[in-house]
Amino acid sequence: MLFRSARPNAATPPRNLAQMLPGPYHVPAVRMEVSLCVSNKSPAGTYRAPGRYEADFCRERMIDIAAADLGIDRVEMRRRNLVTAAQMPYAIPQVLPSGGGGEFDSGDYAVTLERCLAAFDWPAKSALQGRLIDGRYHGIAVGCYVEGGSAGPRENARLALAADGMVTVTVGASAVGQGLETVFAQIAADALGIPMNHIAAVHHGSTTGIHEGFGSFGSRASVMGGSAILVAAQNLQQAIREAAARRFGCSADAVEITDGLRAVTVNGRRLSLQELDAVGFEGVGTFSNSKRTYSYGAHAAHIAVDAQTGQIEVLDYVAVEDVGRILNPNTLHGQTIGAIVQGLGGTLLEGFVYDDEGQMLNASLAAYLIPCALDFPRIRCIALEQYPSPLNPLGVKGAGEGGVIPVGGVIANALASALQSFGVSSNELPLSQPRVWQLIENARRQAAA
Secondary structure (H helix, E strand, O other), X not given: XXXXXXXXXXXXXXXXXXXXXXXXXXXXXXXXOOEEEOOOOOOEOOOOOOOHHHHHHHHHHHHHHHHHHHOOOHHHHHHHHEOOHHHOOEEOOOEOOOOEOOEEOOOOHXXXXXXXXXXXXXXXXXXXXXXXXXXXXXXXXXXXXXXXXXXXXXXXXXXXXXXXXXXXXXXXXXXXXXXXXXXXXXXXXXXXXXXXXHEEEEEEOOOOOOOOOOOOXXXXXXXXXXXXXXXXXXXXXXXXHHHHHHHXXXXXXXXXXXXXXXXXXXXXXXEEHHHHOOOOOEXXXXXXXXXXXXXXXXXXXXXXXXXOOOOEEEEEEXXXXXXXXXXXXXXXXXXXXXXXXXXXXXHHHOOOOEOOOOOEOOOOOOOOOOOOOOOOOOEEEEEEOOOOOOOOOOOOOOOXXXXXXXXHHHHHHHHHHHOOOXXXXXXXXXXXXXXXXXXXXXXXXXXXX
């Protein structure tokens, strides 16, 4: 496998590709060599789920091809080889020479596959594959994936209590549009036992408010930052209890915090926090973790292909994922749908085009196609939380990148299913309209010859 490289983080995609090539399947032995080079074309860098998108495309295509060669149903091929709950924690390949390894933390990967097939209505749609209906060939496919997240080494949070009982949250993880302000406010409010509207603000991305922060990357923010908020909340509550214990002359364990963080009681005696002079207290927390969490799931797609033009329309797309614990369904589904659309853009629309001298021909958005809201309207997402992660107190797993990972392989397999009568094999991305048309023309010429 060869990657073009010039940026400092360009080693991340090939590293992840090498490690995640087996994906959610039990593969006893795997070896892959990756080389990086420099060229006059655009260099590689990190992109949502770097390396995993490419690995899934390669693996899921090989599974469908192998299933056809062996005469095994492609769904059954996957069922037989998915990692089971009894195999957890499941060791994944080592990356050399860095020595990086790891293991899947929890899950039963067959559960999301079966749920996806049921939601997609796989038995009924199987009758459509390869059929010509109203001038278009129909195809379906399914694929499975895992998403690594929660990169360490640690994250920090600080909760500050004001005189009016309002709490300010400061975290080292950064909000980059994924809705962390809402999720972090929820975590803090739940941990402190107060209404969410008692969270005055969530600050992030500045060492003015906290001594150290590691930011948002690698699906880590909710796992690392959210867990740090839990620790900070516990420390804030403990500080209040200790202050009350000194005032009442009792142990801190005897103090109960009541009225939504506005008062303390001991044996029926009550003091407001203003009377206790506990306002201005704060709790600082750090959460450290060297192991990754692994969300997982399955996607299924139904497409229609116009053999005269090469155009692909996505008629139905279903995604099922288990994320350990769902903190906010709306933000989770938003990230999943956004990632799927991003993957569909990379699979069907986007791609650098060069002439014979290496000059890029589509260097502006007038020629480089990106997905719009109307391009892929039929996307359905189902989120499960059956297997919380044992690696953090929230039980959450990183889930911001999973939606993009299986898209290329699923669509490519659906295309092969739709055009099976032509003998088209789609082993390269993107599946742009001109490329699909050329694949069909080549198949026709080969058949005629």
